[in-house]
Amino acid sequence: MALDSRTPKGPLADKWTNHKNNINLVNPANKRLIDVIVVGTGLAGGSAAATLAELGYNVKAFCFQDSPRRAHSIAAQGGINAAKNYQGDGDSNYRLFYDTVKGGDYRSREANVYRLAEVSANIIDQCVAQGVPFAREYGGLLDNRSFGGVLVSRTFYAAGQTGQQLLLGAYSALNRQIGRGKVKMYNRHEMLDVVVVDGKARGIIARNLVTGEIERHSAHAVVLGTGGYGNVFFLSTNAMGSNVTAAWKAHKRGAYFANPCYTQIHPTCIPVSGDHQSKLTLMSESLRNDGRIWVPKHMEDVKAIREGKLKPTDIAEENRDYYLERRYPAFGNLVPRDVASRAAKERCDAGYGVNKTGEAVYLDFASAIQRYGKEQAHIKGLNENDAALIKKLGQEVIKNKYGNLFQMYEKIVDQNPYETPMMIYPAVHYTMGGIWVDYNLMTTVPGLYAIGEANFSDHGANRLGASALMQGLADGYFVLPYTIGDYLSNDIRTGPISTESPEFEEAENNVRNRIETLVNNNGTHSVDYFHKKLGKIMWNKVGMSRNAKGLAEAVEEISALRAEFWKDVKVPGTANEFNEELAKAGRVADFLELGELFAKDALHRNESCGGHYREESVEESGEQKGEAKRDDENFKYVAAWEYKGEPKDAVLHKENLVFENIELKQRSYK
């Protein structure tokens, strides 16, 4: 099948309007005859389910958590971008589009990104109308903050809990439709297959996680808003339950998987403290506005710190290496995420890491505390030379800005970050890759849609801060509900889809057989044993810095680990009960397939772009020496993989990226 993005013709700024004017609609009476399944209830899935129900479709929504409100969108901290230009600082749809395409290292589809920028302002209006309590100024109007990699203030926020407030907004819209009976909600249900009938997605097989029952659900279309696959690394900032299963099952039923190797490794996370670690915690990017990142200049200081003989505050200013400020004087501590992460790794690999494992750098607020303290003393007419007073005033300012993050840090690490620098290290955070979709957000399986982090579409090879929330809500509130009508307009006479077809039978049997195999395997190792092993391979060989040799080894090692898993995994309990280990086993089995495709994709992309850094592709001379080198001549395309059995047999399809409205440049932050 040729990859057709179905991007509308015409000038960039008119494409979405023209497209909406020209697609088919379903009249309100007919919408009542059409069923849609939405899997996942985060910002994308939750907002889509609510909006589709408002339009009149019959919606069935599914989440594996005990309530739709638990979806991992809830953990987003910093904010949501929108081209409102409330600050009058020159923002526009074009500028948001430009920043997003550039930030993504020119690996996203222009038309999709422009549409995202275009609907961004509506998102803020919609959320405010729903009662989302965004931060406000004293005049009662909405406040903004700035985020990495851009020159304007366009980020709307609700303290350090923006994701929570936006998700509760979508959840409230969903609740209203559940109350009206237009959405039937299935909590604690996990999708385990997509059912394709006559070439169209017509339903899913789901497992009731409380009773273990296997259920058939039919619909005229299926929408996946099932998030990203960062947990393939075992340790990530994702929730424990976040998984690739729904997306992977879709892939196995014909949906191409695009750019699996594009992963965002976030620079400011709390470092790993030991082998028992189950997940990693992010510290918002906003901290880099005031925190300075450093390691000691001299190896003897590093050793003394690790042995506990010196404290970071004992290291004199001239003996500190503020390596981001040194390497990137123009952007300093506010370089984009991929650049900051690689720089931390470079220092730690060179032996300068400051904790016992050697994998941590300092994020230091002492200068900001001094600066703010002096400013406050001046404003209040107090003694600017009183060191204790300055510190106290400065700490108060920092507390107002980042109090909840500092509290979280102290609870986890048991150190007071007002007195001693934070320790941070990069961690897997977000996956830009995902299911390939066309302009209508439809996958290569007709009637199967993917939205939010689950699709690949808008962030290219690197996502900018505060853009994930924007994309999730754009897809769910404003894009999918329109584009799906074009497809469903052909189904107004179809009538209800039966679950008594051979296709449903086959899919259900598949699911049952796999579950039986897992619970009867009686191996010797737990699911986590395999998941941790997979995570180690991914982190060491497919992590922040990749090369052909390591990637080829990773492909082999993951394949071998998968074979070992199926031979030796031990799943306690039975299939017909609440069985967390069984649910985990199914997810890890899918990660073991995805991981291999991930490594294969990284191996084939012999260029460095965004979060994907190949050691073979670096600038060899000039000012940019040692920095990532993109190869537009050979790799300016989306890599979409078709399932053919084993991950090693996946077939590559290319969607060439055309840039008509933006000039391709090297990203320089020097």
Add this chain to the structure above:
Amino acid sequence: MNLTLKIWRQKDANDKGKMVDYPITGIEPDMSFLEMLDVLNEALINKGEEPVAFDHDCREGICGMCSLYINGEAHGPDRGVTTCQLHMRMFNDGDTIYIEPFRAAAFPVIKDLVVDRSAFDRIQHAGGFISVNTSGNTIDANAIPVNKHDADTAFDAATCIGCGACVASCKNSSAMLFVGAKVSQFALLPQGKVEATDRVLNMVKQMDEEGFGNCTNTGACEVECPKGISLENIARMNREYLKAAFKG
């Protein structure tokens, strides 16, 4: 650290359930409470026993999925944190730790430490929203200025994560802190005032139908709330309710 865990085990909703002792060794102070349970479960699986079921997801204190009643306190002895953010350094070597599910008639046990909190969802279905459809032409977000104090107070109420610690801590199993927080968030914002009467009546009615108790101003909920939701929200809900009841 070496500990003795006394954990509630209950096969399913119909089982009677009982406390079971588990000695555990090699626990590090830097582990979170749930990571300590991960260690226990790994050991149980390796011995061929069934692991202890407990709810959890984000493990960073925001999703509200984790619960647990630890030594008689919802989310354990630390303040301002959920169980996933409770660390073992809060305990001492040799301690005995009692771990039970959140208990309330409206929160039936599903298995071991997992309870069904869908009653909270149903209260929200009854009125926890502002009736506005999604469209591309809602009024501009800045068209209605909101007093900063009201906006901040609404935000404080909205930080509730719906974990149910308030219900588990209350001697009456009352859900009034939870419901009060939602009612307050909307009552404080101009967008929410239009439906304020119906909202509070419908949500309180559903709350009562779910079998939650009433508030007798003990304040345990506020103490145990991991997000510090204030009792003022209950007072505000009561005022809203009275106002609405008089309006009929």
